[in-house]
Amino acid sequence: METIFALATAQGKSGVAVVRISGPSATAALQRLSDVPVPDARRASVRRLQSAEGVFLDEALVLTFEDGSSFTGEDVVELHLHGSIAVIRAVLSELADMSDLRSAAPGEFTRRALENGRLDLTQVEGLADLIEAETESQRKQALRVLSGDLGARVREWRQDLVRAASLLEAVIDFADEEVPTDVTPEVGALLTRVRTRISDELTGMRRAERIREGFEVAIIGAPNVGKSTLLNALAGREAAITSDVAGTTRDVIEVRMDLGGVPVTLLDTAGLRDTTDAVEAIGVKRARERAGTADLRVHLIASEAALPEGREEIDILRIAKDDAGAHRLGISGRTGFGIDRLIQEITERLGEMTLNASLVTRERHRAALLEGRDALDAALDMVAQGPEFYDMTAEEIRTAARRMSALIGDMDVEALLDEIFSNFCLGK
Numbered sequence: 001m002e003t004i005f006a007l008a009t010a011q012g013k014s015g016v017a018v019v020r021i022s023g024p025s026a027t028a029a030l031q032r033l034s035d036v037p038v039p040d041a042r043r044a045s046v047r048r049l050q051s052a053e054g055v056f057l058d059e060a061l062v063l064t065f066e067d068g069s070s071f072t073g074e075d076v077v078e079l080h081l082h083g084s085i086a087v088i089r090a091v092l093s094e095l096a097d098m099s100d101l102r103s104a105a106p107g108e109f110t111r112r113a114l115e116n117g118r119l120d121l122t123q124v125e126g127l128a129d130l131i132e133a134e135t136e137s138q139r140k141q142a143l144r145v146l147s148g149d150l151g152a153r154v155r156e157w158r159q160d161l162v163r164a165a166s167l168l169e170a171v172i173d174f175a176d177e178e179v180p181t182d183v184t185p186e187v188g189a190l191l192t193r194v195r196t197r198i199s200d201e202l203t204g205m206r207r208a209e210r211i212r213e214g215f216e217v218a219i220i221g222a223p224n225v226g227k228s229t230l231l232n233a234l235a236g237r238e239a240a241i242t243s244d245v246a247g248t249t250r251d252v253i254e255v256r257m258d259l260g261g262v263p264v265t266l267l268d269t270a271g272l273r274d275t276t277d278a279v280e281a282i283g284v285k286r287a288r289e290r291a292g293t294a295d296l297r298v299h300l301i302a303s304e305a306a307l308p309e310g311r312e313e314i315d316i317l318r319i320a321k322d323d324a325g326a327h328r329l330g331i332s333g334r335t336g337f338g339i340d341r342l343i344q345e346i347t348e349r350l351g352e353m354t355l356n357a358s359l360v361t362r363e364r365h366r367a368a369l370l371e372g373r374d375a376l377d378a379a380l381d382m383v384a385q386g387p388e389f390y391d392m393t394a395e396e397i398r399t400a401a402r403r404m405s406a407l408i409g410d411m412d413v414e415a416l417l418d419e420i421f422s423n424f425c426l427g428k
C-alpha cells in the first residue's frame, strides 16, 4: 500500500494548515523531517521540521495515529503547520521528494477509510455532504448519515431478507421430506416489513433532497408591486433591478441564502399580467413555470389602499402555498417592515417540510431502493403461490438483498467509487 499525503485544510493562508500523511511509511516520513523521536500516538507534540539537507522548514505541532485506530485505518501523521503558503509549499515539496510517498488524489483518504471498513458508502456520502453543508439543517442531516444511521437501517433490512431467503431454502433443501411448518406466513411478514420500511424511506426522500439541495421559494405577484425590492431586502444586496416601470423583471433571478438554518433559493419573477410585449410575455410564462415547481410561493399583492406615500405600512404579503389556506401579513421591501416576520413565516413552512425527512438523499439511493422494492413485490406475489415457487421467490429476495448491499457499498462498486470520490476535496 502506498503512502499518500496532501494538504487537508483549505488552500491559501490561514492560522494553521494541516498536512496529512497516511500509509505504512507515514511515521518514517515524520522521522526524516525531525531528528527527535516520533511522539507517542495521539499525543500532540511540537517538532522542528527540516529538509533532507537540514534546512529548517517550520516549527509544527505533530500528531500521529496508529493503524487500526485512525480515520483511514492506516498509520496517519498530521503536521499542523503555520498556515503560510511558503511553509506549506516547502513541506509538501519535501514530502514529494520522498520516494515512498506520493500526493493523494481527491477523496483518497476517505477512500482508504472505506476500503479499511472505517466507513460504509453511505457514511462516505454523509461526509461529502457534511463538508458541503452550509446551513444548520444540512449539517444535521449530513451528521446523521455520517454517523451510520442509514447504513444501519439498510443492514437490518438485508438481514431480514437473508433470513427470509434462508427459510425458503430450508424448505427447498428438504423438499422430499415432511416439512412440519409452513414458512409462507413468516416469509411474507418479513418481506412486508422490509417493503414498508423502504417505502417510508422513499416517501421522506423529497424532503431530505430539499435539505441537501435547497428549497425554492418564488416571489410572485402583479407587475410593480415590489417583488424585486423584496428580494433585494431579503438578499441584503441589489440582486435584481427595480424601477417604477411595470414589467422591469423578465428573467427569473435566483439568490441562494440561509433562511433560519434552511437552505433556500429565492426566485424573483416577472410580474404576472397579460401583455402584448413579446419579451415580457416570455418572462411571464417562465415566472408561472418556476413558481409552479417551487416549494413555496410568496404572493405579494398591493395594499387595497394603494397610497403611494402610505404604502410602507400597509403593503400586504400573502403567502399562498398550495391549497393550505392563504394567509396575509403586511410587508415592505423598501422599509424592511415585516421582513423578520416574513422570514419566520417562510422558515416555519419549510421547517414543516423537513419533518420526517428520510436519510435517503441521492438518486443512487433511490434507484437501489426502488429496484429492491420491485424485487420484493415480485417475491411477495410468488411466495403466495406456494412451495413450487419458493425457488423463484428466493431468487427475487436475493436480488433485493444485493440492492441493499450496493447501497452500503458491500460489493464490487469500483466505477461508482470513482465517481463519488472524484467530487471530493483534496486532503479528504
Ligand SMILES: Nc1nc2c(c(=O)[nH]1)N(C=O)[C@@H](CNc1ccc(C(=O)N[C@@H](CCC(=O)O)C(=O)O)cc1)CN2
Pocket (backbone or CB within 6 Å): 018, 065, 068, 069, 070, 071, 078
Ligand atoms: N486533526 C484532525 N481533526 C479532525 C479529523 C482528522 O482526521 N484530523 N477528522 C477526520 O475527518 C474529523 C474527526 N474524525 C475522526 C474520526 C475517527 C478518528 C479515529 O482515529 N478513530 C479511531 C479511534 C476512535 C477513538 O479513539 O475513539 C477509530 O475509529 O478506531 C479520528 C478522527 C474531524 N477533525
Ligand SMILES: Nc1nc2c(ncn2[C@@H]2O[C@H](COP(=O)(O)OP(=O)(O)OP(=O)(O)O)[C@@H](O)[C@H]2O)c(=O)[nH]1
Pocket (backbone or CB within 6 Å): 222, 223, 224, 225, 226, 227, 228, 229, 230, 241, 242, 243, 244, 245, 246, 247, 248, 249, 250, 269, 270, 271, 272, 308, 309, 311, 312, 315, 331, 332, 333, 334, 335
Ligand atoms: N412605497 C413603497 N414603494 C415600494 C416598495 N417596494 C417597492 N416599491 C417601489 O415600487 C416600484 C416597483 O418595485 P419593484 O421591486 O421593481 O417591483 P416588481 O414587483 O419587481 O416589478 P416588476 O419586476 O415590474 O414586476 C419601485 O419604484 C419601488 O421603489 C415598498 O415597500 N414601499
Ligand SMILES: [Mg+2]
Pocket (backbone or CB within 6 Å): 227, 228, 229, 240, 241, 242, 248, 249, 268, 269, 270, 271
Ligand atoms: Mg421586478
